[in-house]
Amino acid sequence: MDDSRPIFLQIAEQIENDILGGSLAEETQVPSTNEFAAYYRINPATAGKGVNLLVDDGILYKKRGIGMFVAEGSRARIVAKRRDQFHTEFLLPLVAEAAKLGITQAQLAEMITLSPITTAAPATAASTTEEKLA
Amino acid sequence: MSAVIEVSGLTKRFGKFTAIDDVTLTVERNQICGLLGRNGAGKTTLMQLLTGQDFPTAGSISVLGGNPVENASVLGNVCFIKESQRYPEDFQPKHVLKSAPWFFPNWDAEFAARLVDDFRLPTNRRIKKLSRGQLSAVGVIVGLASRAPLTFFDEPYLGLDAVARQIFYDRLLEDYSEHPRTVILSTHLIDEVSDLLEHVIVIDEGRILIDKSADEVRGSATTVSGTRAAVEQFTASREIMHRDGIGGLASVTVGPLSAEERQSATAAGLELSPVSLQQLIVRKTKVSSTEFEQSA
Numbered sequence: 001m002d003d004s005r006p007i008f009l010q011i012a013e014q015i016e017n018d019i020l021g022g023s024l025a026e027e028t029q030v031p032s033t034n035e036f037a038a039y040y041r042i043n044p045a046t047a048g049k050g051v052n053l054l055v056d057d058g059i060l061y062k063k064r065g066i067g068m069f070v071a072e073g074s075r076a077r078i079v080a081k082r083r084d085q086f087h088t089e090f091l092l093p094l095v096a097e098a099a100k101l102g103i104t105q106a107q108l109a110e111m112i113t114l115s116p117i118t119t120a121a122p123a124t125a126a127s128t129t130e131e132k133l134a
Numbered sequence: 135m136s137a138v139i140e141v142s143g144l145t146k147r148f149g150k151f152t153a154i155d156d157v158t159l160t161v162e163r164n165q166i167c168g169l170l171g172r173n174g175a176g177k178t179t180l181m182q183l184l185t186g187q188d189f190p191t192a193g194s195i196s197v198l199g200g201n202p203v204e205n206a207s208v209l210g211n212v213c214f215i216k217e218s219q220r221y222p223e224d225f226q227p228k229h230v231l232k233s234a235p236w237f238f239p240n241w242d243a244e245f246a247a248r249l250v251d252d253f254r255l256p257t258n259r260r261i262k263k264l265s266r267g268q269l270s271a272v273g274v275i276v277g278l279a280s281r282a283p284l285t286f287f288d289e290p291y292l293g294l295d296a297v298a299r300q301i302f303y304d305r306l307l308e309d310y311s312e313h314p315r316t317v318i319l320s321t322h323l324i325d326e327v328s329d330l331l332e333h334v335i336v337i338d339e340g341r342i343l344i345d346k347s348a349d350e351v352r353g354s355a356t357t358v359s360g361t362r363a364a365v366e367q368f369t370a371s372r373e374i375m376h377r378d379g380i381g382g383l384a385s386v387t388v389g390p391l392s393a394e395e396r397q398s399a400t401a402a403g404l405e406l407s408p409v410s411l412q413q414l415i416v417r418k419t420k421v422s423s424t425e426f427e428q429s430a
Contacts, residue, residue: 005408006349007329034311041303042329043166044311046349088397096400 007042011050014040016059016078019070026075030060030068137196138163138284138316139184144193146179146340153179155340156193161333164314166306168331168348170324172419176340177320178217181286185214198284213238213282217289219273221261227272228257231279238280245309246279252301266293274302278309286318299323303330324412334411338419348411355414359385360404368399376417387417 018024033051037044051068054060059074098108139161146154153176161167171177182188183195186202186209195201200208221230227250235241250257253271261269270291277287291299307330310317321327334351336344344351355375358365365384376387387409391399399406409417 006352008349034308037307037311038304040329041307043332043348044307045165045332046329049349088393092397093400096403100403 007040007046008049008053011036011040011042011047012053015050015054016082019059019075020078020082024070026070026072028070029066030070032067136163137161138198140196141184142194144180144183144195145191146176146183146188147191153340154183154190157337157340157342159335159342159345161316161318161335164316165332166310166317166319166330167333167335168324168327169318169320169335169337170415171337171343173322175337175419177337178288179340180337181214181288181318181320185209185212185286187214210237210239211283212286213277213280213284214286215273215277215288215290217292219269219276221272223262225261226258227255227261227264230261230272230276231257234276234280238282240281240283240313242279242281245281246275249275249278249305252305253298267291267295267298270294271298278302278305281309281313281315284316284318286320288320289322290319291321291323299326303327306330324415325410328411336415336418343418344415351411351414353390355387355389355409355417356391357385357387357407357409358399358404359383359407360402364402364404368402368404 015024015030019026024030030051031039033048034044036042036047036051040047051060055062055068057077058071059078060068061071063069095108103111137160139159141160142158144154144157145152155176157180169177169180179188183190184197184202186197186204189203198208198211202208202212231243231246231250234246235243249255253268253275255268255271255275256264261272264272270293274287274290274294277285277290291302294302303326306317319327319331328348331348334344334346334348335342346354357376358368360383362379362382362384365386369386369388372388374386374388378385391406396406
């Protein structure tokens with residue numbers, strides 16, 4: 001946990017990351033609020049706030065008496081949301097740092113072309129990101 | 135949610151010294167609340183007043199719906215673990231654990247036994263002969279296993295090593311999850327506990343400086359650093375909590391920033407860094423109270 005942002009946001013983000021990365025598949029049960037609290041060593045109310053945020057966003061849903069589950073289609077929704085944020089959260093800082101170091105637009109573009117995306121991320125996500133950057 | 139503690143206009147003077155100065159606050163039910171502040175800020179005095187161990191000079195106190203002074207119906211539901219717990223002469227930890235259920239109706243002996251194992255507490259040794267950390271462990275075990283609806287921990291872990299403190303935090307969270315209750319945790323080790331807290335009260339010179347949810351406090355300050363001119367320009371119209379500088383560089387702590395403000399700061403070549411709860415409290419309690427009022 002870092003100090004800059006509310007912990008519940010970080011918890012929500014962590015769960016989203018697990019869904020993106022595939023460790024939490026759609027329609028599977030997610031750990032309980034208390035399990036999250038114990039694992040991350042945070043207040044259970046805070047963990048609950050993070051989980052509820054995802055329920056409000058339709059990423060998780062509650063099965064009465066059983067627990068929280070990953071909603072169908074949530075992975076695609078998270079991808080869409082993260083792509084919207086990609087520009088401000090990753091691209092702008094990258095460009096700013098490049099400017100500081102005197103790296104030109106062309107040099108930056110070349111560096112990106114020479115760093116192929118090799119992660120296990122779905123091909124569609126990778127290709128569009130590349131297109132945007134180029 | 136309802137309030138467990140309601141205090142209004144509370145003042146406590148010792149002769150000419152004002153330890154608690156016109157304090158008004160409420161603590162909601164079933165929260166883990168941090169009571170933080172410097173040495174001599176009034177934390178212990180406040181807890182003594184809340185547990186009926188001292189009498190207020192002025193103001194009103196309601197704890198679990200009643201006045202705590204000599205009130206068995208209130209005090210039976212309160213557990214107060216002090217920094218230096220005192221036990222009868224010649225007591226051994228096993229005597230403490232045996233007598234605890236007389237005072238705490240929710241006492242869980244099995245849980246206490248597990249904690250004794252966790253903390254590796256020798257139960258057959260006279261308390262006088264225990265190490266400082268072991269003595270603290272006795273208090274921590276009583277505080278946790280009593281499961282009192284309102285539990286105060288006043289610097290419970292003097293002398294406890296890092297492993298034992300982590301055990302304390304883990305067990306507190308686990309047990310709190312299963313048996314929600316109100317816990318007031320007073321400590322200097324702010325960084326260690328900041329993630330456990332749901333609510334934060336900061337007291338300084340007998341007055342309340344901060345009384346907010348931990349999430350609110352967390353986002354309430356940002357340090358902006360960069361060249362002096364750029365920092366000055368960015369922070370010109372803001373209230374400044376703290377200012378630092380070296381040569382042509384400046385770093386200034388200001389209140390919360392919106393996403394757009396963050397973006398424009400980054401665009402101006404400024405660096406933004408978070409302020410931890412501990413740093414925030416250091417900043418807020420270092421300034422003299424008059425300076426603080428101007429900036430607040």
